[in-house]
Amino acid sequence: MIAYIVRRLGLIVPTLLGIMVVNFIIVQFAPGGPVEQVVAQLTGAEVDATARVSGAQREVGSAQTPGQIPGSQGDGAYRGRRGLDPQLLEDLKKYYGFDKPAHERFFHMLANYIRFDFGTSFFRDTSVVDLVIEKLPVSISLGLWSTLIIYLISIPLGVAKAVRDGTRFDFWTSSAIIFGYSIPGFMFAVLLIVLFAGGSYFSIFPLRGLVSDNWEMLSWPARIADYFWHLALPLTAIVIGGFATLTMLTKNMFIEEIRKQYVITARAKGLSENRVLYGHVFRNAMLIPLAGAPELLIEILFTGALLIEIIFSLDGIGLLSYESVINRDYPVVFATLFVFSLLGLLFNLIRDVAYVLIDPRITFERAP
Numbered sequence: 289m290i291a292y293i294v295r296r297l298g299l300i301v302p303t304l305l306g307i308m309v310v311n312f313i314i315v316q317f318a319p320g321g322p323v324e325q326v327v328a329q330l331t332g333a334e335v336d337a338t339a340r341v342s343g344a345q346r347e348v349g350s351a352q353t354p355g356q357i358p359g360s361q362g363d364g365a366y367r368g369r370r371g372l373d374p375q376l377l378e379d380l381k382k383y384y385g386f387d388k389p390a391h392e393r394f395f396h397m398l399a400n401y402i403r404f405d406f407g408t409s410f411f412r413d414t415s416v417v418d419l420v421i422e423k424l425p426v427s428i429s430l431g432l433w434s435t436l437i438i439y440l441i442s443i444p445l446g447v448a449k450a451v452r453d454g455t456r457f458d459f460w461t462s463s464a465i466i467f468g469y470s471i472p473g474f475m476f477a478v479l480l481i482v483l484f485a486g487g488s489y490f491s492i493f494p495l496r497g498l499v500s501d502n503w504e505m506l507s508w509p510a511r512i513a514d515y516f517w518h519l520a521l522p523l524t525a526i527v528i529g530g531f532a533t534l535t536m537l538t539k540n541m542f543i544e545e546i547r548k549q550y551v552i553t554a555r556a557k558g559l560s561e562n563r564v565l566y567g568h569v570f571r572n573a574m575l576i577p578l579a580g581a582p583e584l585l586i587e588i589l590f591t592g593a594l595l596i597e598i599i600f601s602l603d604g605i606g607l608l609s610y611e612s613v614i615n616r617d618y619p620v621v622f623a624t625l626f627v628f629s630l631l632g633l634l635f636n637l638i639r640d641v642a643y644v645l646i647d648p649r650i651t652f653e654r655a656p
Contacts, residue, residue: 289644296637300630305398307629308622312394315618322384322410322616327377384410397622406623411615416623419608426498426597426604429519431589434526435581442531443577446538451565453543469532474595477525481599485521493521496601522600526593534577534584541573579642582635589631 381387388396400407406416449458482488485495494500500514545551546569554564594606605624612620 289641293637293641296640300633303633304626304629308398308626309394311622311625312390312397315621316390318616320616321386322618323377323381323386324616401626406626407619409612409620410617412617412620416619419620420605420624420627423603423605423608426602427589427593427606429498429515430522430526430593430596430602430604431585433519434523434530434588434593435585437523437527438531438534438584439577439581441527442534443538443574445531446535446577447542447565447570449535449539450542450546453539465532465535468528471529473525473529474599476528477521477596477599480521480525494518498602522593522596522602525596525599526588530584530588534580538573538577541576542569545569545573575643579639582638582642586632586635 378387385393385396397407404417406420408415409419412419445461449461452458480493481495484490484492494517498515498518499511500506500518503511503514506514546565551564551569554568555561559567589605593602593604594610596602597604597607598610608620609624609628611617612624
């Protein structure tokens with residue numbers, strides 16, 4: 289097992305390198321880079337997704353008000369009609385590092401990443417590390433709690449459905465699961481807002497943020513209550529469509545194990561049904577569902593909660609990544625990609641190790 293873990297850890301480096309190379313090449317062919325974004329803002333042709341003012345605009349264009357940009361008109365007419373000063377464009381390219389060849393920029397980025405220096409956001413004038421740390425509490429809250437709730441619902445429900453396979457309970461719960469799964473999470477989130485967040489009916493839950501503005505002045509019990517009060521609707525929206533697959537997987541795995549010969553033998557020896565189900569069947573049936581927990585967590589943590597973050601105004605990693613791609617904020621794009629890929633590889637390793645811990649019959653050691 290130790291040798292396997294060491295080999296997997298060793299493979300992380302070339303895998304990360306391959307991911308970064310492929311995405312860096314793709315970005316080179318993507319239209320509308322950061323220079324074009326700033327030029328569009330200076331000429332009034334376009335506004336980025338978050339309408340933030342970049343440091344380049346302040347440093348490069350600080351001496352040039354909109355009416356003073358070369359080729360512009362002070363009457364507010366379209367300023368890009370005559371173009372910008374070529375020197376300004378060269379200054380923008382130098383500011384963003386695009387005055388260097390692509391391969392040189394890539395190796396410079398890798399050298400910084402080795403030192404855990406992820407640079408500064410182009411359009412937020414903030415360290416990328418500080419940005420990620422600032423957004424992590426929201427994403428971690430959504431990811432951890434929703435994964436925990438999904439497992440607490442899915443596994444007992446899946447076991448109950450397997451034991452009562454073909455009964456009315458199985459039929460009605462399957463109908464409810466299919467109904468919940470058929471509704472997209474973001475649509476259910478909108479419904480929750482309309483019903484319980486002041487949309488049209490009740491105003492019970494807050495609609496914005498992870499905690500209230502006066503959170504720091506509250507007592508610890510009140511802080512905890514306020515925290516879960518804000519999470520209630522987002523977690524419900526994520527969980528309602530997330531437990532269907534895991535529930536049906538648990539049920540099917542349980543039914544498959546119940547039909548095996550060792551279960552018939554255990555029952556023939558006079559073991560109680562609970563001992564058969566939870567002493568023998570459960571451990572074997574839960575191999576795949578439990579080992580998939582890290583994968584589910586990483587999926588919710590970085591991708592599954594994106595629309596939920598937008599709808600409930602929760603500023604997390606998913607929203608940060610989306611905005612950085614839209615605005616071509618490359619330091620944030622590549623840093624979050626690096627972090628996501630690294631965590632994904634580590635969580636996959638944890639999943640494989642979990643297989644062995646749950647079922648010692650599985651081994652990754654090479655056969656002699």
